[in-house]
Amino acid sequence: MTVEWKGAPVAKALTESLVPRVEALKQDGILPTLAVVRVGEREDDLSYERGLCKRFASAGAEVRVVALPADAPQEELENTVRTLNEDGGVHGILLFSPLPKRYDEERVRKLLSPRKDVDCLTDANAFCVYAGKCGPGLPGFAPCTPQAVVELLDFYGYDLTGKNVTVVGRSAVVGKPLAMLLLQRNATVTVCHTRTRDLPAVCRNADLLVVCAGKAGLIGADCLREGMCVVDVGIHVVDGKLCGDVDAFGASRVPLDACTPVPGGVGAVTTAVLLKHTVQAAERRA
Template sequence: MTQPATDHTARLMDGAALARRIVDEAAATAAGITSRTGAAPCLATVLVGDDPASVTYVRMKRNRCARAGIESRHVALPAGVTTAELVDTVTGLSEDPSVHGILLQHPMGRHIDERAAFEAIAPGKDVDGVTTHAFAAMAFGLPGFVSCTPGGIMRLLDAHDVDLAGKHAVVVGRSAILGKPAGMLLLGRDATVTYCHSRTRDLAAHVREADVLVAAVGRPRFIGGDAIKPGAVVIDAGYNEGNVGDVDFDTARRRASLITPVPGGVGPMTIAVLLSQTVRAAAHQESLRR
């Protein structure tokens, strides 16, 4: 484990720089696929309603797709769409050979059975890692597409030579697309994993034991710096109003050895992994047609 800097200021884990390298690699692979097949890798994005944050997020992803040589197909559905109609739309994209990856944007509305909609994504096109198939593959260490944010976290840890074997990793958060799969990926790398959440009793006591902390609870500055173990690696996967994460960055940086900034840490990695996995899906589907 990397030791704290002598001035007690953690080194920043620059997700933006690493994300650019990942996207550049994906773009080179995408160019090769386009040259061989005459068609670019295609990511279909499905958006239900017009939630401003979701609209902005989808637009950003489409812009990043263009830079990486990935075709972006946007499917906009009205807020009142039924679960059956949404499932039919996703099923159609799953069966469309010109579509290589599918992103179903969350949230979809309280009247929608989100799990049914996610499960309509074919495993080979689940480049966002949201299906039960993807989670099972992560849990068992089988080939597949990982949830993008946890996948980005693992790439950040690898890029900074963080040895996870035998280390105590504490994941604060239990969402199906972030906290739970992050813990599975860490466990697969021989870390000892503790899951915590907003209702964990004496959360600070658990955090103090963490060699590696993943904060993904969705509450601004929920974890104070005084709870960080000296020399710990801190991954802040939260993004809250005011551009702040789930960890109190200023105080945590004085104790950690490595820490992700917010913004510029985990966020760029999420999109980079999405694009990388879309290109990988396209390459795999191309190989099946040869």
């Protein structure tokens, strides 16, 4: 029987573990606060924002939404970030990314204070991920999605040390930082991508397969091996249904040890990671 590694219990446990830390900060007069900078009203952004607000509320922390009109000029966006950088009541800043194309996103990112950059949009935090400088007592924040993968594995007691882990995807947002976090946890990490020869063979060779290729149904039964564990980071809408990078039908024919569902897997953990990072940022300022 394949164990289902659901995200909801991970998010719940992580959130509960943060409640006492939120309480302690409040007793010191600090309300951990995440500022969300949104341009326009994309449905994806709004939906994620609702999830965030609910998550933060459940731990007694605050989300402050700064919504700019869809036609806000670059300067207004930049000034918003500058103001939030300086605002002592704001501990984390989340900028919905990618921005609409007419913005110079690079410029905005460079403005963001690394100390408040809880989703790793700055070069300084990317460096920390690369150098193994994220986590308790360390300065950096990893991007939420790869961090959510690690939180999920921790919750389900998966010990990464010495495991052969194959990561499919090398994006700057997920694949690469994830490879760094897994290496930091002493996994033997293989990074695959579009130019990999014989992807199925490289995948089957893994104890743990993490797929973040951004391609619906890329991973079929030929990429899977009995007894392996699979984390699917992908999320796509195909024929009106949500699915991941793993072909669910193919996967159902292979007796895996464990597998994350889509939806309801890694994606359900990211808001809790943002909460964790915001609390860490607030504690550093305390």
